[in-house]
Amino acid sequence: MSNKQSGGAWWTAADKAEPDQQAYNDLAQWCEKLDPSEQRAGFDRVLHEITDFGTSPQGSRKQIAGQWIAMLVDSGAFESAAIALMPRTSTFSGGRLQNGTFVAQVVLEGSAGAHSREAQSLAMAWLAALLRAFARQAAEAKGALTH
Numbered sequence: 001m002s003n004k005q006s007g008g009a010w011w012t013a014a015d016k017a018e019p020d021q022q023a024y025n026d027l028a029q030w031c032e033k034l035d036p037s038e039q040r041a042g043f044d045r046v047l048h049e050i051t052d053f054g055t056s057p058q059g060s061r062k063q064i065a066g067q068w069i070a071m072l073v074d075s076g077a078f079e080s081a082a083i084a085l086m087p088r089t090s091t092f093s094g095g096r097l098q099n100g101t102f103v104a105q106v107v108l109e110g111s112a113g114a115h116s117r118e119a120q121s122l123a124m125a126w127l128a129a130l131l132r133a134f135a136r137q138a139a140e141a142k143g144a145l146t147h
Contacts, residue, residue, distance in 0.1 A: 024135035028128035032119040078123035104129040112137035
């Protein structure tokens with residue numbers, strides 16, 4: 001299933017009225033600390049905490065996309081699962097540093113972007129950067145409402 005078939009950004013975390021910016025940042029930091037052998041736990045927690053499928057027909061499509069992500073995780077395709085979580089309109093990059101840690105950057109549409117440093121795996125670096133981008137997007141949206 002392609003990103004286009006699954007409805008692009010299948011999660012609704014960034015659309016919640018009052019997203020918890022600190023929770024996103026805390027979860028990102030936790031992901032970075034995970035050993036590569038703990039990546040499944042990272043995905044399980046992230047999927048549980050950022051998804052809200054609802055009961056609408058669109059919610060059913062999102063639930064199928066979530067199952068697809070879970071299948072990738074179950075098969076050990078962690079980098080593919082992380083990429084599948086990226087909104088279609090985002091840009092992202094990542095890589096391995098000489099010391100063996102991983103870095104990543106995610107920029108969401110509208111230029112809310114963030115990075116991850118010192119993660120123990122590329123997939124967790126991408127998840128951490130995505131979570132921080134959600135936190136930044138929420139902060140920017142909140143700031144726009146107060147000005």
